[in-house]
Amino acid sequence: MEYNQEYIQGLFFEKIAGTISEQDNLVAEQAILNDAGLRKFWEELKTKMEKPQGRAFLSGLDADRAWAVTRQNLHRAPVSFFRRNKWILSAAAVLVIALPLAWYIGFSGRHPLAGQQQAFKEVYLKTQQGKAVDLSGNQQITLGETQIQTKQQELSYTSGAAQSKEWATLFVPATKDYKIKLSDGTTVWMNAASSLRFPFQFGKETRAVYLTGEAYFEVAKNSLQAFVVHTSTADIQVHGTSFNVNAYTTAHFTTALVEGAVSVKKKAQQIRLKPGEEVLMSSTGFEVRPFDAQEVLSWRNGTYSFHNQPLSQIAEVLKRWFDVQIVWQSSGVSQQTFTGEIDKHLPLEVVISNLKLSSGMQAELKNRVLTFK
Numbered sequence: 001m002e003y004n005q006e007y008i009q010g011l012f013f014e015k016i017a018g019t020i021s022e023q024d025n026l027v028a029e030q031a032i033l034n035d036a037g038l039r040k041f042w043e044e045l046k047t048k049m050e051k052p053q054g055r056a057f058l059s060g061l062d063a064d065r066a067w068a069v070t071r072q073n074l075h076r077a078p079v080s081f082f083r084r085n086k087w088i089l090s091a092a093a094v095l096v097i098a099l100p101l102a103w104y105i106g107f108s109g110r111h112p113l114a115g116q117q118q119a120f121k122e123v124y125l126k127t128q129q130g131k132a133v134d135l136s137g138n139q140q141i142t143l144g145e146t147q148i149q150t151k152q153q154e155l156s157y158t159s160g161a162a163q164s165k166e167w168a169t170l171f172v173p174a175t176k177d178y179k180i181k182l183s184d185g186t187t188v189w190m191n192a193a194s195s196l197r198f199p200f201q202f203g204k205e206t207r208a209v210y211l212t213g214e215a216y217f218e219v220a221k222n223s224l225q226a227f228v229v230h231t232s233t234a235d236i237q238v239h240g241t242s243f244n245v246n247a248y249t250t251a252h253f254t255t256a257l258v259e260g261a262v263s264v265k266k267k268a269q270q271i272r273l274k275p276g277e278e279v280l281m282s283s284t285g286f287e288v289r290p291f292d293a294q295e296v297l298s299w300r301n302g303t304y305s306f307h308n309q310p311l312s313q314i315a316e317v318l319k320r321w322f323d324v325q326i327v328w329q330s331s332g333v334s335q336q337t338f339t340g341e342i343d344k345h346l347p348l349e350v351v352i353s354n355l356k357l358s359s360g361m362q363a364e365l366k367n368r369v370l371t372f373k
Helices: 005-017 022-034 036-049 053-062 063-073 078-086 088-093 099-104 294-302 312-323 348-359
Strands: 124-127 133-135 138-143 146-150 154-159 166-171 177-181 185-189 194-199 206-220 226-230 234-238 242-247 254-259 262-266 270-271 275-282 283-288 301-312 325-328 339-344 363-364 368-370
Touching: 005 036, 022 036, 022 133, 036 242, 166 177, 206 294, 226 262, 234 242, 254 262, 254 294, 262 283, 270 275, 270 283, 294 301, 301 312, 312 325, 312 339, 312 348, 312 368, 339 348, 348 363
Parallel strands: 154 177, 206 226, 325 368
Antiparallel strands: 124 133, 124 166, 138 146, 146 154, 166 194, 177 185, 185 206, 194 206, 206 242, 226 234, 234 262, 242 254, 254 275, 262 270, 275 283, 301 339, 363 368
């Protein structure tokens, strides 16, 4: 696997800053595992940024001011790429990390994802020690005292160490979905471009996991041990229930309760849900409302149902399910609303054709870039 070195190094800056998207983070993680040169670059960057001056830099960076200086030297760069990466370019303009700025401007018009489309095609597990395990196909895998079995897009495991403190992260790339059964019997269905960090054995006090992206949980009942799902937006606490969590972004964070009871907590605010209710983020905090199970849970069957949703949100699903980049020629079209359904199992060309026929909007797919006009 050959990586676009300059693009991956750019992703590392976003990763350090905590602004990287989940899909880009998957690409960066794969590059770290597979490319010795990029792995060395990442370790050196982390070391520098963990020093006091590095942390102070990140907390006090005036990105707009640095960008104003940087853009004067970017005559050869593709405009769309640098607008998207203003923060990392600003950081590069100020940081001295033995890295010439020239690597940022070597694309000569290439799309920044050129050469990366094949980087993430299969589900994999990353151990606490950094080992990556390909989970494609049906197989049995031994990791220390843990026995892992994969079968029909599902992972289950048993650990011989009753008090094991080992953690692992399950990565599900774009276009894929996957199911995992945790040590307590909890089952988790994961949507595309998602990850779940979990322990091989839960501790005595709580059962905690960390989610990015979207997943549906059927939590094994245990009145003595709460189950907690941590996300970057809020935490969900349960004792035994079925619910869906969409945590791709803070702006569209939702938790929908199918049965049982959950509490969603963010700082001092806490909301308790009843079955049939969902909580989402609003400008003032949490908002509770009824939800349509067909719309919220249809992704588990490979379909995405939507009602009066802006095209910008629908496009994010296309991006995750079909591994494409989205380009808008007009910002107005992204706010147009649509009602319908997308079938993940159909070719993307057919999905686009159906959208065009039903809505009258214009779109073009070329080299894995979907442009809405």
